[in-house]
Amino acid sequence: MIRVIALTLALLVAMPSFAVEPDEILDDPVLEERARDLSGELRCLVCRNESIDESNAELARDLRLLVRERLLAGDTDDEVIAFLVERYGEYVLLRPSTSGSSILLWLAGPLMLLIAVGVGIGYIRGRKLATDPVEALSAEDQARLKALLKDE
Amino acid sequence: MIVELGHFALILALALAIVQMIIPLIGAHKGWASWMASADPTASAQFFLTAFSFAALTYAFVVSDFSLQLVVQNSHTDKPMLYKVTGVWGNHEGSLLLWVLILTLFGAMASWFGGNLPPSLKARVLAVQAAVTVAFLIFILVTSNPFTRLAVPPFNGEDLNPLLQDPGLAFHPPFLYLGYVGLSMSFSFAVAALIEGRVDAAWGRWVRPWTLAAWLFLTIGIALGSWWAYYELGWGGFWFWDPVENASFMPWLIAAALLHSAIVVEKREALKAWTILLAILAFGFSLIGAFIVRSGVLTSVHAFANDPERGVYLLAITGIFMGGALVLFSLRAGAMEAKGVFSTISRESALVANNILLAVSAFVIFVGTMWPLIAELIFDRKLSVGPPFFNLAFSPFMVLLAAILPIGAMLSWKRGRFTKQMKPLWGIFALSLAACAFLWAIQTGLSALGPVGLALSIWLVASALLDLWSRTGRGVLSHRLGRLRRLPRADWGKAVGHIGFGLTIFGVSMLMAYEYEDIRVAQIGESYTVGDYQIILADVQDVEGPNYLATVAEIDVAQGNYQIRLRPEKRVYPVAGMPTTEAGIDNGITRDVYVVIGDPQANGGWAVRTYIKPYANWIWLGAIIMSLGGVLSLSDRRFRVGAGAARAPAAKSGVPAE
Numbered sequence: 001m002i003r004v005i006a007l008t009l010a011l012l013v014a015m016p017s018f019a020v021e022p023d024e025i026l027d028d029p030v031l032e033e034r035a036r037d038l039s040g041e042l043r044c045l046v047c048r049n050e051s052i053d054e055s056n057a058e059l060a061r062d063l064r065l066l067v068r069e070r071l072l073a074g075d076t077d078d079e080v081i082a083f084l085v086e087r088y089g090e091y092v093l094l095r096p097s098t099s100g101s102s103i104l105l106w107l108a109g110p111l112m113l114l115i116a117v118g119v120g121i122g123y124i125r126g127r128k129l130a131t132d133p134v135e136a137l138s139a140e141d142q143a144r145l146k147a148l149l150k151d152e
Numbered sequence: 153m154i155v156e157l158g159h160f161a162l163i164l165a166l167a168l169a170i171v172q173m174i175i176p177l178i179g180a181h182k183g184w185a186s187w188m189a190s191a192d193p194t195a196s197a198q199f200f201l202t203a204f205s206f207a208a209l210t211y212a213f214v215v216s217d218f219s220l221q222l223v224v225q226n227s228h229t230d231k232p233m234l235y236k237v238t239g240v241w242g243n244h245e246g247s248l249l250l251w252v253l254i255l256t257l258f259g260a261m262a263s264w265f266g267g268n269l270p271p272s273l274k275a276r277v278l279a280v281q282a283a284v285t286v287a288f289l290i291f292i293l294v295t296s297n298p299f300t301r302l303a304v305p306p307f308n309g310e311d312l313n314p315l316l317q318d319p320g321l322a323f324h325p326p327f328l329y330l331g332y333v334g335l336s337m338s339f340s341f342a343v344a345a346l347i348e349g350r351v352d353a354a355w356g357r358w359v360r361p362w363t364l365a366a367w368l369f370l371t372i373g374i375a376l377g378s379w380w381a382y383y384e385l386g387w388g389g390f391w392f393w394d395p396v397e398n399a400s401f402m403p404w405l406i407a408a409a410l411l412h413s414a415i416v417v418e419k420r421e422a423l424k425a426w427t428i429l430l431a432i433l434a435f436g437f438s439l440i441g442a443f444i445v446r447s448g449v450l451t452s453v454h455a456f457a458n459d460p461e462r463g464v465y466l467l468a469i470t471g472i473f474m475g476g477a478l479v480l481f482s483l484r485a486g487a488m489e490a491k492g493v494f495s496t497i498s499r500e501s502a503l504v505a506n507n508i509l510l511a512v513s514a515f516v517i518f519v520g521t522m523w524p525l526i527a528e529l530i531f532d533r534k535l536s537v538g539p540p541f542f543n544l545a546f547s548p549f550m551v552l553l554a555a556i557l558p559i560g561a562m563l564s565w566k567r568g569r570f571t572k573q574m575k576p577l578w579g580i581f582a583l584s585l586a587a588c589a590f591l592w593a594i595q596t597g598l599s600a601l602g603p604v605g606l607a608l609s610i611w612l613v614a615s616a617l618l619d620l621w622s623r624t625g626r627g628v629l630s631h632r633l634g635r636l637r638r639l640p641r642a643d644w645g646k647a648v649g650h651i652g653f654g655l656t657i658f659g660v661s662m663l664m665a666y667e668y669e670d671i672r673v674a675q676i677g678e679s680y681t682v683g684d685y686q687i688i689l690a691d692v693q694d695v696e697g698p699n700y701l702a703t704v705a706e707i708d709v710a711q712g713n714y715q716i717r718l719r720p721e722k723r724v725y726p727v728a729g730m731p732t733t734e735a736g737i738d739n740g741i742t743r744d745v746y747v748v749i750g751d752p753q754a755n756g757g758w759a760v761r762t763y764i765k766p767y768a769n770w771i772w773l774g775a776i777i778m779s780l781g782g783v784l785s786l787s788d789r790r791f792r793v794g795a796g797a798a799r800a801p802a803a804k805s806g807v808p809a810e
Contacts, residue, residue: 022673094538101531109516116508
């Protein structure tokens with residue numbers, strides 16, 4: 001009995017399917033390659049954090065087909081992206097644009113690197129110019145040294 | 153009854169932790185030896201109580217005690233015993249208990265092996281560690297009690313998430329937590345040193361083994377997670393730049409920076425304030441990671457059941473510890489004068505560059521991970537930051553790091569002579585360039601990824617070997633081999649760790665540049681070619697597992713005389729109502745053949761995906777070798793010999809500080 005229930009349940013649950021299904025693939029390998037590259041840049045909107053290229057969701061499949069449809073219609077990569085952004089908002093882009101406030105995201109790394117390198121160079125120059133406490137003797141030590149040498 | 157005792161033990165541990173947080177601190181301030189020494193028995197007792205509590209919860213899972221809410225939600229009588237046990241930490245409450253168990257374990261180890269620490273420093277370290285434990289114990293007991301009973305126990309459980317029913321993932325969390333929580337030890341040492349107001353070479357030597365241990369566990373934990381993703385998620389991705397992965401990667405990068413800067417503190421008494429700051433930040437990123445995973449503010453594939461209340465609490469813990477430590481840092485950092493003097497061309501400068509690259513790369517990941525949140529809160533833009541951004545923004549740092557590493561590793565301390573010390577490296581440099589050019593010439597595409605990756609890995613691995621060899625001086629081969637064996641373990645650790653880094657770079661760049669993929673509908677018995685391989689879908693059958701139903705395909709892969717049968721599966725776990733894929737993988741040194749079975753097609757045949765993944769295993773091999781480098785360095789004699797014994801005459805008999 002349990003087995004029957006289990007089997008029934010198993011049929012109700014969707015079986016795992018691939019991200020890209022064989023029937024989606026375009027005949028033209030160049031276009032297909034472009035479609036795959038574009039898919040990696042686009043977010044599956046209903047998924048947690050997956051591109052439409054990786055996702056098994058129904059919506060991801062629809063978007064993959066849409067991308068291919070646009071490519072077949074002769075759109076450039078940029079036009080396909082623009083089409084999708086217009087429809088779904090910039091949330092669909094896994095590589096955020098550089099427009100407006102997003103430029104901060106892109107500049108954060110390089111700017112921080114510049115600052116860090118500046119501070120680092122300042123520190124190293126400071127260390128270079130500092131007097132080495134191990135090499136320099138304090139006045140007290142000098143006096144002791146003198147005294148010791150006198151004893152000789 | 154056992155369950156109630158476990159709950160009670162946890163409450164007792166909290167009481168002890170509160171005592172340990174206060175008494176030794178007062179003792180250290182007033183110089184009262186007995187008050188300072190009170191931290192030792194409480195640290196041990198806290199660990200044993202938490203361990204008992206953890207054992208009680210494990211017992212409830214093993215005997216499938218369905219009167220416990222947590223067992224009902226995460227277990228099932230049909231589940232294999234291994235996964236009943238690992239189910240203990242496969243959920244929010246249980247994993248938090250594991251977190252606290254490791255926290256108290258590190259506290260107890262600092263007490264057991266810290267005999268060579270000055271008593272006041274040791275007391276303060278244990279007090280800070282206890283403060284962290286208090287925060288997490290209150291968190292567990294108030295918001296996430298694993299021992300909650302049900303009034304009406306159900307007949308059976310709801311089963312563990314099937315993705316977690318896998319050996320790779322079963323042991324991924326404990327290693328990761330050993331790493332995350334191990335960094336609490338570096339944090340405690342940093343805060344204790346700030347309270348003490350003294351950071352010297354000995355401090356650098358004490359804090360390094362703990363950081364090293366945390367870092368190597370983190371390396372293993374991250375590698376296990378990545379390896380699991382590779383064979384389990386069905387298309388062989390190994391890193392997704394998911395917020396939760398980033399949450400583990402940021403502390404790893406900061407810990408790696410800390411490891412290197414602590415060497416400068418130990419050898420040259422410079423970079424002190426910076427090292428303290430890194431120690432604070434490393435644990436800070438662990439706490440932020442816990443917040444990201446458990447609060448659900450960022451959407452991630454890994455998130456535990458998301459609960460805003462827990463999120464607020466974790467944010468408060470992060471805020472209190474980071475805020476407190478950073479305020480203390482700003483008050484005391486000025487007093488930490490550097491002593492060592494060094495010139496621009498020196499090992500010290502190279503390690504400063506290392507720290508800049510590691511810390512800024514962690515910062516880039518941090519900004520990228522938090523940006524969707526920042527953009528929505530401040531700029532009212534709903535956007536995503538995904539792998540294309542991280543690959544572009546993060547990779548240059550690793551390229552630079554790998555490029556300068558061999559030079560820095562060869563430079564001498566204090567004052568290096570660039571021309572002289574670079575001389576042995578020119579040959580390797582030429583070799584790397586030649587390999588790069590060769591690969592560039594024979595590859596079909598124009599991607600720089602493969603050639604650059606190859607050049608960097610040769611540059612790293614060959615120069616690490618040369619570094620070891622050059623340390624054996626001159627003379628007859630047999631003498632040099634003898635000296636090679638007797639080199640300090642730390643030197644071996646350095647070379648092995650850097651070799652591991654090179655191998656991982658090699659694996660990542662080869663896999664990303666030269667992966668080959670084939671997706672098609674295959675009829676049973678039909679043969680087709682993928683790359684150099686002949687593929688035949690021999691058979692597809694339905695099979696019943698202990699707690700799942702599977703479709704198992706038999707796929708023959710052949711190349712010349714070489715032949716192997718792979719059995720990819722797709723499973724459905726009826727209780728949890730979840731499907732999973734089990735790829736069929738033929739692991740090899742130069743490539744993995746990776747096959748996945750898909751859906752039956754309407755007009756006959758099955759969807760089959762085949763990948764040729766060049767040098768995939770080198771990614772994890774590199775990670776294992778990196779952590780092996782950590783183990784070698786940890787076993788160095790100088791960590792066992794009491795470093796500060798002379799400064800602390802009252803120290804007890806030397807127990808190894810590992």
